[in-house]
Amino acid sequence: MSFGPTELSVNITGLEPDHEYTFTISARNGLGEGPVTEHTEKTLPLGPNPPSSVRLQSRNTYSLTFSWDDATCEGLDGCSSITGYSYKLVQASDINGRGKLGIVSDTTVTIDDLLPCTDYDFYVAATSDEGFTGPYSEAVLAQTAMIESTVSLLSVVVTDVGQTHLSFSWTESKCSERNGDIVRYSYELSGTNNVTRGETSDSSVTINNLTPYVMYSFRIAAVNSAGQGPFTEAIVSQTEEDVPPAPTGLHASNTDTKAITIQWLEPDPPHGVIIRYHIQYWMTSESMSTAMSAMNNGPTFTLSGLQPNDEYAFRVQAETSAGRGDWSTTVTAVAKEGLPSLPVELRISPAENSITLMWNTPINPNGIINEYTIDYQALRKGFDPGFISTDKYTTKNSTHCCRWNPSA
Structure with a gap:
């Protein structure tokens, strides 16, 4: 060779x-x-x-x-x-x-x-x-x-975020560390006031019907024929903002003769960061089509420059970066009454046995005039130079005139 x-x-x-x-x-x-x-x-x-x-x-x-x-x-x-x-x-x-x-x-x-x-x-x-x-x-x-799964789920990630849903996916550790064939997964999604639990045989899940703009924590455990293993460390994600619900608790917190102050509660949950409130108001004696609008950053609003006894209707709407939400229920409030000013254009018409007084409504009635009060007193008698009267009389009338009969 x-x-x-x-x-x-x-x-x-x-x-x-x-x-x-x-x-x-x-x-x-x-x-x-x-x-x-x-x-x-x-x-x-x-x-x-x-x-x-x-x-x-x-x-x-x-x-x-x-x-x-x-x-x-x-x-x-x-x-x-x-x-x-x-x-x-x-x-x-x-x-x-x-x-x-x-x-x-x-x-x-x-x-x-x-x-x-x-x-x-x-x-x-x-x-x-x-x-x-x-x-x-x-x-x-x-x-x-087999024993109960102690598989470590690697790279649990958030794959999609919406206003009312979150999606997650994960990968498994290598086969030798799974302690058995994985038959399904158990998951928990914890929000502010509730916990959503479920199972899936896939390596991803989408959880729907969530609340907008809420922070959720998600964790998952693998299950084999021997039982469920430990949960992973939680991964945290927040749903996106949405338009807010209507504010609640709208009421008049203070009124005076020229202003009405209203207050309300922030929508709960707010579905986002409330950036402003929109207020509509109109006199109840008119239609809502005449409503005026205003904006405010906080849950209170004062409408000023009113007349006493004016009645207004109010409703409020919140806004986030996603847009405006629904209007609240409508409430009404009345500016307080004030004392009326003087009756004007007083006119007097005397007769032998009576005196008729006539006048016009006060320029500032500051409310609804219910009645007028007339006080009168005899000062002297033409045929009696020494007449002194200590009697005073009062009468009430709801009209703009009054006849006084001295002999009465």
Whole structure:
């Protein structure tokens, strides 16, 4: 056999087990072949046959027990008896074939410190009294038992945010850390005053019918056939702003003769940041189409420049960055009455036995005039220079005139 100048090794196959062979090696250059090196080496004898009926005996969460029938040296030269067994256990997903190795003298072995719910390949080979180990048996696939999932869900993220919904997705940890096949997920979404719970078999979920502009916390746990594992750390997200509900509790908090002050409660929940309030008001004696508008930043408003006893209707609307919400219910309020000013344009018409007084309504009635009061007293008599009267009289009238009869 000849080889190139850079080939410094060779594997000679097709030899017989337990045979002695002589090898010679020489180098050749341009002048010819050099001296020969001779070496004698013996091939190894065949090891024992592989054990038969290799089987899984028992399993639990962290260990596997295997057993097999005795191996034999039948038909093998250089193999007198079996003294032990070599085994290896390799995680089925390990493409590098790394695993646990060991030697036992019996036909059974328990291998500990394994991962839960994980597939393993088991191999076993027999060793002869001469110290030779035969080929491994065919692989036996076995799986450790499950426990409650302790899977760590990685990269739980918010994928979509709306005014009334939130969407989340997640990825699982690697298979060897799941402690079993995941059959579903349990989740919790906690808001201000409530908790939404549910289950899904997908790796994402959208939760609807939420309240706008509320901070929610979301967490999820994996479930396998043995039960539910721990929840992840919560991830926090806030729904988007929406138009606000109508303000509540609208009422007149203060009135005087020239102003009415109203107050109300902020919408709860507000569905966002209230940036302003819109107020509409109109006199109840007129239609709402005549309503005037105003704006205010806080939950109070004063309408001034009124006349006493004026009655106004009010309603309020809140606004966020998403727009205006609904109007509140309408309330009415009346400016307080004040004392009327003097009746004007007093006119007097005397007769022999009476005096008629007439006048016009006060310029500032400051309310509804219910009646007029007239006080009168005789001061003197034309035929009696010494007349002194201490009597005074009062009469009330709801009209703009009054007749006084001195003889009455």
